[in-house]
Amino acid sequence: MPVFGRFRHSKPFFSEQENHLIVEAIKTAEKNTSGEVRVFVESKCKWVDAIDRAAELFFNLKMENTDQRNAVLVYIAVKDRQLAVFGDEGIHQKLGMEYWNRVVQEMLSRFDKNDFGNGIASCVLQIGEALHTHFPYDGNTDKNELPDEIVFGR
Numbered sequence: 001m002p003v004f005g006r007f008r009h010s011k012p013f014f015s016e017q018e019n020h021l022i023v024e025a026i027k028t029a030e031k032n033t034s035g036e037v038r039v040f041v042e043s044k045c046k047w048v049d050a051i052d053r054a055a056e057l058f059f060n061l062k063m064e065n066t067d068q069r070n071a072v073l074v075y076i077a078v079k080d081r082q083l084a085v086f087g088d089e090g091i092h093q094k095l096g097m098e099y100w101n102r103v104v105q106e107m108l109s110r111f112d113k114n115d116f117g118n119g120i121a122s123c124v125l126q127i128g129e130a131l132h133t134h135f136p137y138d139g140n141t142d143k144n145e146l147p148d149e150i151v152f153g154r
Contacts, residue, residue: 018117023148025120034131036146037074038146039120040152043079043154091131
Protein backbone atom coordinates (compact mmCIF):
# COMPACT_ATOMS: atom_id res chain seq x y z
CA MET A 1 0.00 0.00 0.00
CA PRO A 2 1.39 3.44 -0.87
CA VAL A 3 2.65 5.49 2.03
CA PHE A 4 0.49 8.50 1.20
CA GLY A 5 -2.34 6.69 -0.63
CA ARG A 6 -4.98 8.06 1.69
CA PHE A 7 -4.33 11.62 0.51
CA ARG A 8 -4.57 10.87 -3.19
CA HIS A 9 -8.19 11.98 -3.74
CA SER A 10 -8.81 14.37 -0.88
CA LYS A 11 -8.14 18.08 -1.27
CA PRO A 12 -7.26 18.85 2.34
CA PHE A 13 -4.14 16.96 3.32
CA PHE A 14 -5.41 16.32 6.84
CA SER A 15 -8.73 16.05 8.59
CA GLU A 16 -9.59 18.85 10.99
CA GLN A 17 -8.75 16.51 13.86
CA GLU A 18 -5.32 15.62 12.40
CA ASN A 19 -4.58 19.29 11.72
CA HIS A 20 -5.44 20.13 15.33
CA LEU A 21 -3.31 17.23 16.60
CA ILE A 22 -0.26 18.44 14.65
CA VAL A 23 -0.64 22.08 15.69
CA GLU A 24 -1.07 21.05 19.34
CA ALA A 25 2.08 18.90 19.05
CA ILE A 26 3.99 21.94 17.79
CA LYS A 27 2.76 24.05 20.72
CA THR A 28 3.56 21.28 23.21
CA ALA A 29 7.02 20.71 21.72
CA GLU A 30 7.84 24.41 22.02
CA LYS A 31 6.62 24.81 25.63
CA ASN A 32 9.85 23.44 27.13
CA THR A 33 12.40 24.90 24.74
CA SER A 34 13.56 28.08 23.10
CA GLY A 35 13.60 26.10 19.84
CA GLU A 36 10.99 26.38 17.11
CA VAL A 37 9.30 23.70 15.00
CA ARG A 38 7.33 24.20 11.78
CA VAL A 39 5.57 21.71 9.53
CA PHE A 40 5.34 22.32 5.76
CA VAL A 41 3.12 20.11 3.59
CA GLU A 42 2.73 20.23 -0.19
CA SER A 43 1.66 17.88 -2.97
CA LYS A 44 4.87 17.56 -4.96
CA CYS A 45 8.52 18.08 -4.24
CA LYS A 46 10.17 20.56 -6.63
CA TRP A 47 13.56 18.93 -6.06
CA VAL A 48 14.86 15.41 -6.55
CA ASP A 49 16.02 15.34 -2.95
CA ALA A 50 13.48 16.29 -0.28
CA ILE A 51 16.20 17.63 2.02
CA ASP A 52 17.13 20.20 -0.64
CA ARG A 53 13.49 21.31 -0.87
CA ALA A 54 13.25 21.44 2.93
CA ALA A 55 16.36 23.64 3.04
CA GLU A 56 14.91 25.96 0.39
CA LEU A 57 11.64 26.28 2.33
CA PHE A 58 13.46 26.72 5.62
CA PHE A 59 15.23 29.80 4.30
CA ASN A 60 12.17 31.08 2.40
CA LEU A 61 10.26 30.96 5.69
CA LYS A 62 13.16 32.83 7.32
CA MET A 63 13.51 30.15 9.96
CA GLU A 64 17.24 30.87 10.27
CA ASN A 65 16.36 34.12 12.05
CA THR A 66 15.78 32.53 15.45
CA ASP A 67 18.06 33.90 18.15
CA GLN A 68 19.84 30.61 18.81
CA ARG A 69 19.58 29.14 15.28
CA ASN A 70 17.53 26.28 16.71
CA ALA A 71 14.52 26.02 14.39
CA VAL A 72 13.48 22.75 12.73
CA LEU A 73 11.33 22.21 9.64
CA VAL A 74 9.40 18.98 9.09
CA TYR A 75 8.78 18.76 5.33
CA ILE A 76 6.29 16.43 3.61
CA ALA A 77 5.52 16.13 -0.14
CA VAL A 78 2.35 14.05 -0.15
CA LYS A 79 1.94 12.93 -3.78
CA ASP A 80 5.67 12.42 -4.30
CA ARG A 81 5.88 10.46 -1.04
CA GLN A 82 8.93 12.35 0.17
CA LEU A 83 9.77 13.85 3.51
CA ALA A 84 12.67 15.41 5.31
CA VAL A 85 13.55 17.09 8.58
CA PHE A 86 15.84 20.11 8.37
CA GLY A 87 17.40 21.65 11.46
CA ASP A 88 19.21 24.98 11.64
CA GLU A 89 22.91 25.02 12.45
CA GLY A 90 22.50 25.46 16.22
CA ILE A 91 20.48 22.28 16.71
CA HIS A 92 22.09 20.36 13.84
CA GLN A 93 25.52 20.74 15.46
CA LYS A 94 24.13 19.16 18.62
CA LEU A 95 22.20 16.28 16.97
CA GLY A 96 23.73 15.53 13.55
CA MET A 97 22.36 13.70 10.52
CA GLU A 98 21.98 10.38 12.29
CA TYR A 99 19.33 11.87 14.59
CA TRP A 100 17.37 13.46 11.71
CA ASN A 101 17.46 10.23 9.72
CA ARG A 102 16.14 8.27 12.71
CA VAL A 103 13.25 10.71 13.19
CA VAL A 104 12.35 10.42 9.49
CA GLN A 105 12.43 6.61 9.67
CA GLU A 106 10.15 6.60 12.69
CA MET A 107 7.72 8.93 10.92
CA LEU A 108 7.77 6.68 7.84
CA SER A 109 6.93 3.66 9.97
CA ARG A 110 3.81 5.49 11.21
CA PHE A 111 2.94 6.51 7.64
CA ASP A 112 3.22 2.87 6.55
CA LYS A 113 0.34 2.20 8.96
CA ASN A 114 -1.69 5.10 7.48
CA ASP A 115 -1.20 6.99 10.72
CA PHE A 116 -0.22 10.32 9.17
CA GLY A 117 -1.41 12.82 11.76
CA ASN A 118 0.02 10.85 14.67
CA GLY A 119 3.21 10.18 12.71
CA ILE A 120 3.85 13.88 12.21
CA ALA A 121 2.75 14.80 15.74
CA SER A 122 5.04 12.14 17.22
CA CYS A 123 7.95 13.40 15.12
CA VAL A 124 7.32 16.97 16.27
CA LEU A 125 7.20 15.90 19.92
CA GLN A 126 10.47 13.97 19.57
CA ILE A 127 12.11 17.03 18.06
CA GLY A 128 10.72 19.09 20.93
CA GLU A 129 12.37 16.76 23.45
CA ALA A 130 15.72 17.05 21.65
CA LEU A 131 15.36 20.84 21.53
CA HIS A 132 14.53 20.88 25.25
CA THR A 133 17.69 18.90 26.02
CA HIS A 134 19.95 21.33 24.18
CA PHE A 135 17.91 24.56 24.31
CA PRO A 136 15.78 24.49 27.46
CA TYR A 137 13.00 27.01 28.01
CA ASP A 138 13.99 30.23 29.78
CA GLY A 139 10.98 32.18 31.05
CA ASN A 140 12.97 35.42 31.05
CA THR A 141 14.07 35.33 27.42
CA ASP A 142 11.96 32.81 25.50
CA LYS A 143 9.40 34.00 22.98
CA ASN A 144 7.49 32.27 20.21
CA GLU A 145 9.59 33.37 17.25
CA LEU A 146 7.70 31.53 14.49
CA PRO A 147 4.02 30.73 13.84
CA ASP A 148 2.77 27.34 15.04
CA GLU A 149 0.27 26.53 12.30
CA ILE A 150 1.00 24.08 9.50
CA VAL A 151 2.20 25.72 6.30
CA PHE A 152 0.49 24.29 3.21
CA GLY A 153 2.09 24.62 -0.20
CA ARG A 154 0.62 23.66 -3.56
